Structure formats: C-alpha cells, structure tokens
Amino acid sequence: MKLLCVRCGSEASSFMTAIASPERQREECVRINTMQWWALLVVVYLSVNRAAAQHHRKALYPSAFRIKRGTYSLINPTFQHSAEDVNLLFEILLAGMQIQGEEHTLLIPDEELASLRSVEKLEVICEDVLPKKLSDIRRLTAELVQRRQPLSWQDFERTVLTLVYTTQTLARITNQHQREAWTDSLIQLFRALRKDLRPS
Numbered sequence: 409m410k411l412l413c414v415r416c417g418s419e420a421s422s423f424m425t426a427i428a429s430p431e432r433q434r435e436e437c438v439r440i441n442t443m444q445w446w447a448l449l450v451v452v453y454l455s456v457n458r459a460a461a462q463h464h465r466k467a468l469y470p471s472a473f474r475i476k477r478g479t480y481s482l483i484n485p486t487f488q489h490s491a492e493d494v495n496l497l498f499e500i501l502l503a504g505m506q507i508q509g510e511e512h513t514l515l516i517p518d519e520e521l522a523s524l525r526s527v528e529k530l531e532v533i534c535e536d537v538l539p540k541k542l543s544d545i546r547r548l549t550a551e552l553v554q555r556r557q558p559l560s561w562q563d564f565e566r567t568v569l570t571l572v573y574t575t576q577t578l579a580r581i582t583n584q585h586q587r588e589a590w591t592d593s594l595i596q597l598f599r600a601l602r603k604d605l606r607p608s
Contacts, residue, residue: 414569415584423550441575468548468551468552468555468559468563468566468567469537469538469539469548469562469563469566471536471537472484472485472533472537472566473563474594484562485529485532485533485560486529486533486562486565487526487530487533487565488561491525491527494532496521496524496526497530499521500516500518500527500530501572502522503516503517503518503521504516504518505572506576507515507534507569507572507573507576513535514530514531514535533565533566533569534569536568537566538566538570538573539570540573541561542586542590543587545570545574545593545597546593548567548570548597549593549596549597549600552567552596552597552600553600555594555600558604559600559604564601564604567597567600568601568603570597571594571597571598571601574590574593574594574597575588575594576590578590578594
C-alpha cells in the first residue's frame with residue numbers, strides 16, 4: 409500500500425525517506441553491517457570446512473581425524489609412544505590378537521593384556537581407523553605407491569596393523585579370485601613398509 413500526501417495526493421515515499429530520523433538511519437546501518445558480518449562468518453565457515461575436507465582427502469587414514477567415541481582425545485590416535493609400547497604390541501600380537509572384519513571388533517585372547525588401559529587406543533585404531541573393505545585397502549595401497557615422503561609414525565603404525573589385518577583376512581578366504589585380490593594388497597602393503605624403512 410502506497411503512502412499518499414493528504415493535501416496533494418502524491419506519493420510520499422521519497423518525502424518520508426527524506427525526513428527519516430537519525431535513529432532510523434543508524435538502525436539501517438546497523439542492520440546492513442550485521443548482514444555483512446553474517447556473510448563474512450559464512451564464508452569463513454565454508455572455507456574452514458573445505459580445507460578440512462581437503463585434508464581428509466589427502467590423509468592416508470581419513471577416519472583417524474574424526475571424533476570417535478565422543479571424545480576429542482581419540483582424534484588421530486597412536487598406540488606406540490615408547491619402547492615399552494612397542495614391546496607390548498609385539499606381546500599382544502604373539503598372544504593371538506585378531507582384528508575382525510567389518511564387525512569392527514578387536515579380539516585379544518589374553519584377558520590380562522586385554523584389560524590394560526593403554527589397549528583402549530589400540531582398540532580405537534583397529535576398530536575405527538583401519539580400512540576393512542578391500543576397496544579401501546586398495547585405495548590406501550595406491551596412495552602409498554605414489555607417496556614420495558616418509559610415512560609419519562602414526563601412519564607407519566597404522567599401515568603395519570593394516571598389514572596384520574590383511575594377513576588375517578587372507579587366511580580366512582577360500583575363494584580363489586578373492587585370495588588373489590587380497591594377496592596383491594598384502595604385497596603392496598609390505599612393499600610400502602619396506603620402502604619406508606630404507607635409508608634415504
């Protein structure tokens with residue numbers, strides 16, 4: 409509905425704008441500035457998420473950087489921090505540790521070893537971080553083949569555990585075609601680890 413001048417009947421929109429109070433003008437400026445700030449925040453938010461997504465795409469183990477089990481302390485988890493941890497992992501493997509398939513469960517037959525508090529991060533790595541599907545392991549081996557820089561300690565540990573999982577899975581497969589596919593992935597993982605251990 410248009411505003412009309414009472415005396416002359418002409419449109420009064422320009423007239424009302426001309427006599428707008430300074431308070432009204434300040435409110436309009438505040439509204440515009442607020443919209444600009446919101447637009448800036450949206451741009452920053454999208455930029456951060458895009459950078460995070462690119463980082464996840466480049467990571468060898470993308471799920472390592474996601475929040476697991478409701479705690480930030482388990483982001484990018486690593487089991488081995490000392491020589492004692494290395495020996496403990498070796499002992500757990502000798503005890504018959506089994507990394508189950510897509511059920512995402514870790515089985516440690518020795519109850520004493522399984523009850524250790526430090527084993528929690530090993531469980532998170534084996535259950536939530538390691539690739540379990542053959543297609544995901546092939547994606548990993550393809551990226552390892554193209555990689556020119558040494559693996560980080562975290563990625564080296566995860567690749568060793570992926571090798572363990574692949575070996576255990578291969579032992580359970582009877583289909584010849586599947587065995588060949590898993591065997592090829594096993595060889596690629598072994599070569600990647602051997603290459604990383606060579607002196608530069």
